[in-house]
Amino acid sequence: MIGIATKVGIVAGAAILAAGGSGVASASVAAKPRPTKTVYAHQGKDRAAVTKRFTSSGSYYQVELAVCDREKDGNKVYARFVMNDRERAYGDPNNSKKGCGLQTFNGDYTVEQFQICEDDAGDDTCSKWQDVD
Numbered sequence: 016m017i018g019i020a021t022k023v024g025i026v027a028g029a030a031i032l033a034a035g036g037s038g039v040a041s042a043s044v045a046a047k048p049r050p051t052k053t054v055y056a057h058q059g060k061d062r063a064a065v066t067k068r069f070t071s072s073g074s075y076y077q078v079e080l081a082v083c084d085r086e087k088d089g090n091k092v093y094a095r096f097v098m099n100d101r102e103r104a105y106g107d108p109n110n111s112k113k114g115c116g117l118q119t120f121n122g123d124y125t126v127e128q129f130q131i132c133e134d135d136a137g138d139d140t141c142s143k144w145q146d147v148d
């Protein structure tokens with residue numbers, strides 16, 4: 016079940032990235048690209064990110080959670096996101112292969128803070144909690 020859900024997340028994320036790229040390229044002739052804001056947390060090269068997207072009028076409409084395993088060290092990574100006061104954890108489904116685990120939420124979501132962790136020997140190594148304002 017988790018596998019299917021994360022697979023869908025990756026496909027959706029790729030579509031969003033493609034759309035964002037074309038939006039930037041056509042900015043001079045089309046509507047202004049929607050502003051985004053991304054906050055990162057790092058554990059070594061492994062990275063988690065929270066991207067907030069806004070409508071052109073400034074309304075907040077989508078949050079994307081990304082978990083990126085960027086080290087071929089055999090250790091799985093996961094990130095904890097405290098969103099709307101509830102903690103959620105997500106991983107990178109294909110581990111260190113290209114692409115990140117992506118989850119998107121449309122609507123009124125607020126990420127308070129997050130951290131990325133590496134499932135290494137002993138206690139997992141985690142980044143500091145990163146605030147998202």
Ligand SMILES: [Ca+2]
Nearest residue numbers: 061086088090
């Ligand atoms: Ca790692």
Ligand SMILES: [Ca+2]
Nearest residue numbers: 109110112114
């Ligand atoms: Ca990956």
